[in-house]
Amino acid sequence: MAIRNAFYAQSGGVTAVINASACGVIETARQYSDRIGSVYAGRNGIVGALTEDLIDTTQESDQAIAGLRYTPGGAFGSCRYKLKGLEEGRAQYERLIEVFKAHDIGYFFYNGGGDSADTCLKVSQLSEKMGYPLCAIHIPKTVDNDLPITDNCPGFGSVAKYIAISTLEGSFDVASMAATSTKIFVIEVMGRHAGWIAAAGGLAADETRDIPLVILFPEVPFDQAKFLAAVEDKVKRYGYCSIVVSEGVKGPDGKFLADAGIKDVFGHTQLGGVAPLIASLVKNGLGFRCHWAVADYLQRSARHIASKTDVEQAYAVGKAAVELALEGKNAVMPTIVRTSNSPYRWEIGHADLADVANVEKKMPREFISEDGFGITDACRAYLLPLIEGEDYPPYRNGLPDYVVLKNAAVPKKLTSQFAV
Template sequence: MTVKNAFYAQSGGVTAVINASACGVLEAARRHPDKIGTVYAGHNGILGALREELIDTSKESAETIAALRYTPGGAFGSCRFKMSSIEDNEVQYQRLIEVFQAHNIGYFFYNGGGDSMDTAHKVSYYSKKMGYPITCIGVPKTVDNDLPATDTCPGFGSVAKYVATSIKEASLDIESMHETSTKVFIMEVMGRHAGWITAAAALAMEEENDPPHMLLFPEVDFCRESFLAKVQRIVEQHGYCVIVASEGTHYADGTFLSASRTTDAFGHVQLGGTAPILARMVKDSLGYKYHWAVLDYLQRSARHLASAVDVEQAYAVGSSAVEFALSGKNGVMATIVREENEGDEYVWSIGEAPLEMVANVEMKMPAHFIAPDGLHITEECRTYLQPLIQGEDLPPFKKGVPVFAKLEKHFVEKKLPAFDI
């Protein structure tokens, strides 16, 4: 029986540890040359399959593959491209299967979030319909930490560590200058509908009144009057106020503070700019001097401050995906399971969940993780978050800056006609 090849692709916004998952997939596959032939990586995610732009990872050295573990970004290229439903655009799925068949691909490892799990689920279903069944395994990834069925999402622990560290450092700056300078500092973080990243900022606190003093979650409707009154009370009490706001902060009618008229490839309204809008409110109504920062891509690419726990989990879901496939499993996503903690130790293992359970589902912050006033986290939330940012996993440095993997990216010769996406 001919050994089948595999296809691996990265999808959506990248993280500081998505390449650690790629490393896990590739190193696990290389341990089974009798069961998995060549692993092809999609150039720019699923677009690489549709365009038949396949990277032959077997041409990369073992050293380069190992270096992916500490390299941020998406080494093979990612994309924001949402596959249509099978009913609306069956030809896209037909094209995927044709490409897989042309290159003897029998395994599909998709490294992404909810939309990616939906695609993997549909490919698993449609490939059977076409008579060329593909084993599809999901590899979770998202800084938003909003996938169901898993204790946490690879990528989140590192962004949480970066956000908590950044606000702790910036707060010392504001505290030292507030008497004659900035009174209010606002830091904007990612999170459209789920406030996990915002919540992680609270890990900077050592004592009750430490900054950040206020957190603005997507799960809690924003009220301008209450916000300004709270800012004024905090400044009067402490001399300064430090705020962390989600990009998804919105009014009671659902309107985002920072909503623009543009949308991304998934149809989501383009966000970004909540912090300056809040700062202007403060200035216009209270007259305080302010500064703001939008962490944007810095928070999700800061591999130099990655959580060691996050790196380990990202690698584990990648390698486990391969083991799942070889054990005969199909249509599942590797998950992280929180076991009973032994003292202060965070004990976790790898589990699995059906792709259809994960596809297109957002896991928001539960109400019991948000303080009664809606502006901070509870101790239960802190207990959940704290283990996820533990440990440091530094990349190697040369001449004072990190050294990351550089792939040669050998493309496979195309066998099919061009495809119009």
């Protein structure tokens, strides 16, 4: 069998562990040097493929590649660039095949969420139609945890751990201050369409830590009166309350609260920020002094406190992607299969991309408590294994010693340009 090269690219919002998947791909490919030549990475995701801006990962030492396992962000650059449909965007897909041909790419590994699963599927279809042999494998990644079939998505467990710990620590803080000062701590978390990350805040409380929490999910229409009553009740009973609010929480009109038109002093609509809005509502409605935090990028790049389970799974799907490709599989995605809850056990399976692309996994209603402000035992049982274990990066001078790659360019072979 001829040795062919591999292409790997990162897509969409990055995570604390997407580079662990890259590490899994490259380390595994290096073990099969009799079948896989070079791994070329797209600089800034698929844009790098379209513009023939490829990174030669063979220039990186084994040590540097091993360092990807504990480095957050996207080491080769990611992108927010959605390819069009096959008909409308045919030129894009043909360009990809052209670039792949020029660099003898036989393996296409695309590391992303739902959109990129769809792109990966289309690439595989076009290569078949054009008679260009290519194994296209999608590697799951998303903090939103919304891909179907796989039990969970690499990237989510680490965000969940960060938000659970941050909610716990913020709650310890506000509990100390509540007698004479701040009684409310609000933390805003990601999750535009699904409440998986907000749910993770619920892990701060358990049978040994009775912490008063009110969670605002995107799945539950915001009811101001009911919300204020819930907060008031917690403060009455505990003296304080922590509020976890998803950026995706919507009013009864179905519009995002965060888009409700907050203006800055210059009259400009302010960028995002539902936490300050919630804090204002509590302050004005109940008179309690509030503090609020917005975790934003910190939650998805907090490699310093990544979940060990998540790191292992992110690596495993990268490794499995290469193995699936070498088995000749095409248009598939490695999945995480939960085989046991307690003790937690998992293994790698795979799914057809046709069943993955454009399907969004919502949080089941039975994971949200009846009053709409908390998580159920079923949710807890699902989430807990995903945040299990710590996987600390090495430190130098008090800071994580994250790697920065050389990212040397592969010499171009095409004379044609492609505008993105």
